[in-house]
Amino acid sequence: xxxxxxxxxxxxxxxxxxxxxxxxxxxxxxxxxxxxxxxxxxxxxxxxxxxxxxxxxxxxxxxxxxxxxxxxxxxxxxxxxxxxxxxxxxxxxxxxxxxxxxxxxxxxxxxxxxxxxxxxxxxxxxxxxxxxxxxxxxxxxxxxxxxxxxxxxxxxxxxxxxxxxxxxxxxxxxxxxxxxxxxxxxxxxxxxxxxxxxxxxxxxxxxxxxxxxxxxxxxxxxxxxxxxxxxxxxxxxxxxxxxxxxxxxxxxxxxxxxxxxxxxxxxxxxxxxxxxxxxxxxxxxxxxxxxxxxxxxxxxxxxxxxxxxxxxxxxxxxxxxxxxxxxxxxxxxxxxxxxxxxxxxxxxxxxxxxxxxxxxxxxxxxxxxxxxxxxxxxxxxxxxxxxxxxxxxxxxxxxxxxxxxxxxxxxxxxxxxxxxxxxxxxxxxxxxxxxxxxxxxxxxxxxxxxxxxxxxxxxxxxxxxxxxxxxxxxxxxxxxxxxxxxxxxxxxxxxxxxxxxxxxxxxxxxxxxxxxxxxxxxxxxxxxxxxxxxxxxxxxxxxxxxxxxxxxxxxxxxxxxxxxxxxxxxxxxxxxxxxxxxxxxxxxxxxxxxxxxxxxxxxxxxxxxxxxxxxxxxxxxxxxxxxxxxxxxxxxxxxxxxxxxxxxxxxxxxxxxxxxxxxxxxxxxxxxxxxxxxxxxxxxxxxxxxxxxxxxxxxxxxxxxxxxxxxxxxxxxxxxxxxxxxxxxxxxxxxxxxxxxxxxxxxxxxxxx
Numbered sequence: 068x069x070x071x072x073x074x075x076x077x078x079x080x081x082x083x084x085x086x087x088x089x090x091x092x093x094x095x096x097x098x099x100x101x102x103x104x105x106x107x108x109x110x111x112x113x114x115x116x117x118x119x120x121x122x123x124x125x126x127x128x129x130x131x132x133x134x135x136x137x138x139x140x141x142x143x144x145x146x147x148x149x150x151x152x153x154x155x156x157x158x159x160x161x162x163x164x165x166x167x168x169x170x171x172x173x174x175x176x177x178x179x180x181x182x183x184x185x186x187x188x189x190x191x192x193x194x195x196x197x198x199x200x201x202x203x204x205x206x207x208x209x210x211x212x213x214x215x216x217x218x219x220x221x222x223x224x225x226x227x228x229x230x231x232x233x234x235x236x237x238x239x240x241x242x243x244x245x246x247x248x249x250x251x252x253x254x255x256x257x258x259x260x261x262x263x264x265x266x267x268x269x270x271x272x273x274x275x276x277x278x279x280x281x282x283x284x285x286x287x288x289x290x291x292x293x294x295x296x297x298x299x300x301x302x303x304x305x306x307x308x309x310x311x312x313x314x315x316x317x318x319x320x321x322x323x324x325x326x327x328x329x330x331x332x333x334x335x336x337x338x339x340x341x342x343x344x345x346x347x348x349x350x351x352x353x354x355x356x357x358x359x360x361x362x363x364x365x366x367x368x369x370x371x372x373x374x375x376x377x378x379x380x381x382x383x384x385x386x387x388x389x390x391x392x393x394x395x396x397x398x399x400x401x402x403x404x405x406x407x408x409x410x411x412x413x414x415x416x417x418x419x420x421x422x423x424x425x426x427x428x429x430x431x432x433x434x435x436x437x438x439x440x441x442x443x444x445x446x447x448x449x450x451x452x453x454x455x456x457x458x459x460x461x462x463x464x465x466x467x468x469x470x471x472x473x474x475x476x477x478x479x480x481x482x483x484x485x486x487x488x489x490x491x492x493x494x495x496x497x498x499x500x501x502x503x504x505x506x507x508x509x510x511x512x513x514x515x516x517x518x519x520x521x522x523x524x525x526x527x528x529x530x531x532x533x534x535x536x537x538x539x540x541x542x543x544x545x546x547x548x549x550x551x552x553x554x555x556x557x558x559x560x561x562x563x564x565x566x567x568x569x570x571x572x573x574x575x576x577x578x579x580x581x582x583x584x585x586x587x588x589x590x591x592x593x594x595x596x597x598x599x600x601x602x603x604x605x606x607x608x609x610x611x612x613x614x615x616x617x618x619x620x621x622x623x624x625x626x627x628x629x630x631x632x633x634x635x636x637x638x639x640x641x642x643x644x645x646x647x648x649x650x651x652x653x654x655x656x657x658x659x660x661x662x663x664x665x666x667x668x669x670x671x672x673x674x675x676x677x678x679x680x681x682x683x684x685x686x687x688x689x690x691x692x693x694x695x696x697x698x699x700x701x702x703x704x705x706x707x708x709x710x711x712x713x714x715x716x717x718x719x720x721x722x723x724x725x726x727x728x729x730x731x732x733x734x735x736x737x738x739x740x741x742x743x744x745x746x747x748x749x750x751x752x753x754x755x756x757x758x759x760x761x762x763x764x765x766x767x768x769x770x771x772x773x774x775x776x777x778x779x780x781x782x783x784x785x786x787x788x789x790x791x792x793x794x795x796x797x798x799x800x801x802x803x804x805x806x807x808x809x810x811x812x813x814x815x816x817x818x819x820x
Contacts, residue, residue, distance in 0.1 A: 134153065166259060177207065208259065480546065482563065574593060663688060699730075
């Protein structure tokens with residue numbers, strides 16, 4: 068009796084017997100009779116055994132791609148995503164009717180023959196030899212499984228798919244040999260289980276569990292005989308026998324399967340006849356794939372999770388490696404999304420800005436001290452139709468956001484103040500702050516080469532009544548442009564750049580902020596998530612934490628699960644506790660009596676800053692409590708809409724500013740997100756008020772507040788801190804040198820409120 072080789076495989080004699088055994092019965096060499104073209108493969112009769120033995124015998128079975136489920140922080144499903152909709156199940160979780168139906172119609176002698184049905188091969192090969200082409204197949208379930216493995220491995224590569232399915236003798240011979248290996252290693256039951264999990268059943272459903280859910284909205288273990296017969300019949304031609312698109316053809320095919328089940332004794336003739344009279348009983352569940360199907364209006368958050376996965380090296384060395392893991396799927400991703408916060412953000416956006424408005428709004432909430440992104444929403448929903456978009460306005464371009472982010476206006480000023488405080492300037496720092504002044508020069512830079520105002524550009528305040536001197540507290544509350552221009556000239560640009568670097572504030576393009584004075588007035592585009600995360604450092608007393616959206620991931624490969632490492636938030640000290648506490652004290656004044664009064668929360672400690680850019684193309688409110696930070700942007704993604712004499716959310720606005728539209732959105736979003744949550748206090752510092760008789764303009768400001776107590780404007784209805792239409796970025800007419808307002812280079816200095 069022939070012996071097996073030490074490696075556990077078959078000897079050449081055994082392989083020959085398996086492959087060519089029928090030739091012994093026929094009295095001739097099978098290769099010579101049934102494979103007339105085999106000589107081209109080096110498998111002529113004389114050398115058939117050696118040539119067959121030389122073929123690869125190791126089937127590399129890739130993990131089956133499965134659906135990925137993205138969950139919120141409480142375990143609720145946000146969305147399912149997949150390259151192939153598949154859920155792998157054990158054979159015990161597949162209806163016995165389904166097991167019998169697929170065997171009956173595809174390989175009724177499956178349990179009787181080995182890897183190859185020699186009778187079927189001989190019959191098919193003889194017919195093919197007579198016709199001169201491959202006109203009939205005799206593939207067993209094992210061989211079909213091998214072919215499906217090749218198709219699975221090919222993925223979306225059309226060339227590889229074509230190679231895996233090409234009707235050539237060479238591929239068939241390789242398939243035969245690999246089938247021998249699979250049969251010996253796995254056994255019949257495991258082969259059947261694998262086959263039912265890998266096979267395509269049409270309607271984007273791979274594997275019997277996904278197919279059962281798609282066509283009948285039930286688990287595969289619950290399929291009855293007629294349902295099982297329908298699914299088994301689809302396999303031969305998923306498009307031709309698609310019951311959704313051709314019920315009559317699918318019914319005919321189902322009945323063929325039922326007849327075959329009766330013929331082989333799986334069911335009685337009476338059972339078959341009864342099942343044939345039953346309607347198809349479809350209860351179709353439409354494919355729900357991708358972030359576009361996300362619940363809780365979390366499509367953009369879902370998409371951001373995907374971008375994080377594809378960009379973070381913790382999931383693979385290269386993007387290609389990470390994409391392979393993502394497409395393989397089988398992941399259960401638990402995220403940081405807080406359902407309460409997400410619902411509040413989306414409701415607030417809906418209440419204040421309509422989807423059909425000419426402008427959009429976006430809001431992101433971040434937890435101070437952890438970096439967890441708790442909510443992310445916008446008014447233009449995820450989609451491809453009118454008033455829909457694929458662009459996530461809350462994040463950088465590299466993560467699916469706009470090209471450059473959005474100019475932040477005066478929401479940038481707290482960074483300047485923090486830099487000055489870190490440099491040792493007192494919280495009572497005073498500057499002359501005239502209504503209008505040339506941009507001071509020289510201004511020191513990190514490079515050592517001072518910036519010079521070669522074009523003689525000037526910067527005004529919002530109102531002619533805003534004439535200093537001012538101290539920091541009131542200058543922040545009123546958002547006085549000339550004050551912060553003088554502060555930057557005093558401390559230089561390098562401390563400001565160091566502060567924004569520590570807070571990870573970059574342009575929406577991902578580029579560093581330029582070292583030019585105009586940046587201090589918010590001239591450059593930044594993403595809302597970046598701003599919310601930076602302000603969270605003030606809330607956490609100077610600790611900046613990188614944003615995170617993934618809490619944990621488990622991956623299912625086959626029927627086994629393992630945990631994957633996930634990115635962790637990295638927290639670092641961006642400023643001293645005293646500086647952060649001082650900024651919080653200053654920004655509390657903004658919502659108490661300054662430009663952000665309309666945004667102030669009444670039930671808990673809060674702080675924030677308004678921002679409105681040149682020509683009112685962008686309006687912001689960024690604020691925080693000790694336990695939640697949020698940013699709201701309102702504007703046109705194309706930067707083409709000036710928010711003057713405009714209706715937003717059904718409400719007319721003569722002029723839009725940070726305290727008017729973004730402020731109330733922030734207030735409502737934060738109120739709902741924090742409902743029922745703790746209400747901690749800030750660690751405030753004492754900042755002495757200015758001498759009452761020193762500032763003649765205070766009475767004017769108070770009168771102005773009395774006239775319009777509820778609009779949060781505080782005079783923010785005139786010229787915004789910058790020159791209309793901006794410049795070219797080089798100090799040319801109409802803009803600060805190095806200015807950049809809209810989503811592109813050089814368009815003015817930004818603005819004030």
